[in-house]
Amino acid sequence: MIREWFVTSWFSCRKFAERMSRSVDRPLSTRDRLGYLFHFYWCFTCRRVSKQIRQLDRELGRYLTEEDLDKVTLPQETIKKISEKLSEEKR
Amino acid sequence: MNNQDPVNWLDEYGDYLYAVALRQTGNATVAEDIVQDTLIAAWQGFEGFKGESSIKTWLTAILKNKVLDYLRRAFHREIPTIFEEPSSTQDDDFNSWGIWKNKVAKWAVWPETPEDSVSRQQLYDVLKSCLEKLPKVQRAVMMMKFLEERESETICSALNITASNLWILVFRARLKLRSCLDMNWYKKESLK
Numbered sequence: 001m002i003r004e005w006f007v008t009s010w011f012s013c014r015k016f017a018e019r020m021s022r023s024v025d026r027p028l029s030t031r032d033r034l035g036y037l038f039h040f041y042w043c044f045t046c047r048r049v050s051k052q053i054r055q056l057d058r059e060l061g062r063y064l065t066e067e068d069l070d071k072v073t074l075p076q077e078t079i080k081k082i083s084e085k086l087s088e089e090k091r
Numbered sequence: 092m093n094n095q096d097p098v099n100w101l102d103e104y105g106d107y108l109y110a111v112a113l114r115q116t117g118n119a120t121v122a123e124d125i126v127q128d129t130l131i132a133a134w135q136g137f138e139g140f141k142g143e144s145s146i147k148t149w150l151t152a153i154l155k156n157k158v159l160d161y162l163r164r165a166f167h168r169e170i171p172t173i174f175e176e177p178s179s180t181q182d183d184d185f186n187s188w189g190i191w192k193n194k195v196a197k198w199a200v201w202p203e204t205p206e207d208s209v210s211r212q213q214l215y216d217v218l219k220s221c222l223e224k225l226p227k228v229q230r231a232v233m234m235m236k237f238l239e240e241r242e243s244e245t246i247c248s249a250l251n252i253t254a255s256n257l258w259i260l261v262f263r264a265r266l267k268l269r270s271c272l273d274m275n276w277y278k279k280e281s282l283k
Binding site for chain 2: 011012013014015017018021022025026045046048049052053055056057059060061063064065071072073074075078079081082083085086087089090
């Protein structure tokens with residue numbers, strides 16, 4: 001029982017990844033932080049994944065909010081439809 | 092330009108608003124509807140516009156709220172699937188001990204400089220297709236997280252889910268996006 005708790009809480013990469021995902025958005029509790037740090041220092045793969053997920057978040061944020069957007073244009077039919085709607089609203 | 096005419100807003104900012112909505116919803120028809128709703132809402136609420144920001148910024152803020160409304164609705168339509176998701180021990184990335192099943196390769200440096208604009212566009216194309224592959228609920232939660240710029244509690248109350256549910260959804264979405272990006276961008280880049 002204790003062994004299982006120790007393995008899942010301190011040695012599990014899955015648990016680490018879960019804590020890491022949470023830590024990107026909010027501070028962890030002391031207990032979670034200890035488990036996180038313990039795992040972070042001994043697991044090379046998780047250190048790498050942790051870095052990648054932070055990179056991913058940065059890229060995603062940039063992708064969703066940056067000003068230099070794809071060159072897309074509203075279809076002519078849609079422009080016509082919206083213009084008509086707006087003209088109706090103006091009346 | 093007559094700044095008080097919504098048809099002029101459509102001419103001037105229609106394509107921009109459409110591009111924002113398309114990127115954030117991933118659906119052309121939905122994006123078109125959101126642009127229309129944004130312009131109508133802006134026209135109806137124009138008296139409240141104090142001119143403290145530009146028309147473009149003001150329209151973008153209205154559009155963002157429309158996108159968030161759409162994401163909330165999309166989430167609630169799909170909500171039963173939350174409970175059909177595999178339990179935490181069945182994730183594809185980990186074995187039964189919770190250890191990574193596969194080796195995780197290092198990611199190359201990604202495009203940063205203006206000269207890298209072609210690579211950046213390619214990266215965005217991959218990111219876009221990875222987002223499209225996410226289950227709808229996870230996608231909606233991730234988009235809300237990035238667009239809301241607010242505390243997670245706000246998202247939880249808007250979606251009527253617990254904080255644990257939100258973290259699990261975000262966690263799974265991040266892992267899926269990481270694997271997808273790894274497979275479709277970084278591994279291909281390293282082969283070049």
